[in-house]
Amino acid sequence: MKNREVLNFSISELAPKIESREVSPVEVTQVALEQLERVTPRTNSFITVLSDKALRQAKEAEKAIMRGDYRGPLHGIPIGIKDNLVTKGIRTTIGSKIFSDYIPGEDAFVVERVKKAGAVILGKENLHEFAIGATSNNPHYGAVHNPWSLDLIPGGSSGGSAANVASCVTFASFGTDAGGSVRMPASLCGVVGIKPTYGRVSQRGLLSSAFVNDHIGPLTRTVRDNALMLQIIAGRDPLDPTTLPVPVPDYTAKIDGGIRRLKMGIPKNYFFDLIDPEVDTAVKKAIIALEEMGIKSKQVSLPNLEYAPALRIISNVENLVIHEDIIRKHKRDYGEDVLFRMLPAEYATALDLARCFRVQRIIIDDFIKALQEVDFIVTPTTPVPAYPIDAQAITIAGVPYSIKGPGRSSSIIGRNTFIGNHIGLPAISLPCGLTEKGLPIGLQLIGRAFEEGILYKVAYHYEKVSPVKGKHPRLLAPGNSTEKEHDG
Amino acid sequence: MSVSKETLRAMTQDFGLIELSDEELEEVLPDVEFQVAILKKIRALALSRVPPARQLRPGEDGEIK
Numbered sequence: 028m029k030n031r032e033v034l035n036f037s038i039s040e041l042a043p044k045i046e047s048r049e050v051s052p053v054e055v056t057q058v059a060l061e062q063l064e065r066v067t068p069r070t071n072s073f074i075t076v077l078s079d080k081a082l083r084q085a086k087e088a089e090k091a092i093m094r095g096d097y098r099g100p101l102h103g104i105p106i107g108i109k110d111n112l113v114t115k116g117i118r119t120t121i122g123s124k125i126f127s128d129y130i131p132g133e134d135a136f137v138v139e140r141v142k143k144a145g146a147v148i149l150g151k152e153n154l155h156e157f158a159i160g161a162t163s164n165n166p167h168y169g170a171v172h173n174p175w176s177l178d179l180i181p182g183g184s185s186g187g188s189a190a191n192v193a194s195c196v197t198f199a200s201f202g203t204d205a206g207g208s209v210r211m212p213a214s215l216c217g218v219v220g221i222k223p224t225y226g227r228v229s230q231r232g233l234l235s236s237a238f239v240n241d242h243i244g245p246l247t248r249t250v251r252d253n254a255l256m257l258q259i260i261a262g263r264d265p266l267d268p269t270t271l272p273v274p275v276p277d278y279t280a281k282i283d284g285g286i287r288r289l290k291m292g293i294p295k296n297y298f299f300d301l302i303d304p305e306v307d308t309a310v311k312k313a314i315i316a317l318e319e320m321g322i323k324s325k326q327v328s329l330p331n332l333e334y335a336p337a338l339r340i341i342s343n344v345e346n347l348v349i350h351e352d353i354i355r356k357h358k359r360d361y362g363e364d365v366l367f368r369m370l371p372a373e374y375a376t377a378l379d380l381a382r383c384f385r386v387q388r389i390i391i392d393d394f395i396k397a398l399q400e401v402d403f404i405v406t407p408t409t410p411v412p413a414y415p416i417d418a419q420a421i422t423i424a425g426v427p428y429s430i431k432g433p434g435r436s437s438s439i440i441g442r443n444t445f446i447g448n449h450i451g452l453p454a455i456s457l458p459c460g461l462t463e464k465g466l467p468i469g470l471q472l473i474g475r476a477f478e479e480g481i482l483y484k485v486a487y488h489y490e491k492v493s494p495v496k497g498k499h500p501r502l503l504a505p506g507n508s509t510e511k512e513h514d515g
Numbered sequence: 516m517s518v519s520k521e522t523l524r525a526m527t528q529d530f531g532l533i534e535l536s537d538e539e540l541e542e543v544l545p546d547v548e549f550q551v552a553i554l555k556k557i558r559a560l561a562l563s564r565v566p567p568a569r570q571l572r573p574g575e576d577g578e579i580k
Contacts, residue, residue, distance in 0.1 A: 098530050218533075305537060305574075334556065334557055334560065336553045337553055337554075337557050339553075340550060340554070343550075349531065354533055355533055358533070363542075367539075367542050367543055367546065368546075370533065370535070370539075370543045371543055371546040371549075372550075373526075373527075373532045373533060374518075374523065374526060374532075374547050375549070375550060375554070379554045380559050382554070382558065382560075382562055383554075383557065384561070385560075385565040386557055386562070388565050388566065388567075389560075389562075389565055430580040432546075433546060434544075503535045
């Protein structure tokens with residue numbers, strides 16, 4: 028096997044080779060670090076690279092395997108961690124200038140879990156400042172570039188994480204999702220990303236900007252790998268009261284089980300109201316593909332989504348409560364986009380906020396009612412594919428929309444994802460097509476609380492027929508020695 | 516809906532909010548107006564009988580409780 032070929036494997040394919048000692052964790056890590064050196068000067072996907080630590084972890088992982096202490100499918104696998112998850116002794120910037128020297132004294136819960144599982148951490152990944160935004164155009168650490176076309180955004184806020192997975196630098200990365208920050212970059216970078224049910228994964232050690240709607244979720248190249256990653260981090264954490272003592276099923280055990288009896292809901296309103304025609308076509312083809320697999324479809328109504336903008340006010344107030352003291356001391360050290368996105372929340376009253384929470388409740392009820400009729404709901408993840416990093420406006424179905432100004436990008440790209448953060452239900456994004464220019468399009472499946480297993484099962488079956496199956500960004504794919512610009 | 520800079524300045528002063536320069540108030544004003552428009556729309560909703568928010572959990576029969 029040629030060294031770089033190992034980067035083409037999924038975790039599910041590579042893990043047995045590591046367990047059987049056919050491939051060594053040190054070899055995999057060295058090759059991943061070579062890919063990192065080749066790729067990341069263009070994608071700017073890391074804030075802190077941990078080459079030496081990663082090699083030490085890989086050597087330890089190898090020694091453990093040699094003495095018969097194999098810890099499971101993540102053992103010896105190189106992964107990335109978004110830089111808003113604390114890492115003991117390793118700086119954690121949250122993409123902010125203010126925290127550029129912050130070195131936490133402990134690991135986040137999910138970092139503890141993956142370390143225990145034997146993963147090798149390549150570095151801390153670039154993100155939208157404070158994880159508040161959809162582009163990953165970071166004013167302090169530079170914009171993250173989409174590996175499918177370097178002039179384009181990768182989506183955000185977990186842009187570095189998605190770019191690394193898509194360009195085969197990491198086999199998986201952790202993102203966080205308070206408005207779509209796992210699913211949007213998954214969609215725009217052509218990878219798989221899940222926002223689990225609120226309460227499924229501990230948020231301990233997530234330097235969050237929103238208590239009530241933040242989630243940690245894995246980004247991976249395949250659905251099965253995503254299930255493997257969630258398996259490792261799901262479950263109750265006694266130190267995080269937001270987690271619930273709901274048993275964690277074996278996500279991969281039944282992933283290839285039958286789906287013919289399932290019903291899917293197609294929203295009558297909202298999710299297809301503002302959509303790029305190429306995205307619309309790809310998602311509708313995916314729906315037909317799911318129907319051809321035997322899944323019955325039914326239109327569902329979510330009438331209160333008309334009031335969904337109220338949910339953004341909740342997020343903005345949440346963000347401001349967390350940032351208020353820091354802004355008073357360090358206002359000049361914030362990027363304008365993030366600062367001015369939060370400030371309007373100062374002028375919302377307590378009564379307004381209480382009303383917004385009631386709107387949240389009636390929207391939750393819409394979804395709960397719909398999900399009594401169907402097993403999951405299908406939508407486009409993002410209404411548009413990736414657009415240029417320096418874009419001031421985008422055109423959807425011939426109509427121009429300004430994306431200049433605080434929060435404007437999120438209001439377009441995040442239109443279909445931020446709802447999920449406020450209803451708490453699980454939602455996965457997986458690739459379902461490429462535009463004529465070769466840019467990925469994402470399909471979102473939203474399920475019932477704690478039923479990530481159903482989403483994985485449907486996504487796993489769809490992945491087999493997805494037109495994007497096996498496609499990587501041409502420029503950055505391992506094994507491509509031609510350093511030629513991707514024309515996508 | 517129109518909101519004046521003077522209103523925002525007075526609120527900032529009276530409620531001890533984060534101090535903003537004239538330019539910053541100018542920048543924030545359109546988004547405050549947008550927010551006010553959203554809030555006006557939801558004030559028209561009958562929300563007094565909405566049951567309290569609750570955590571999501573699966574029931575024994577798989578139904579969401």
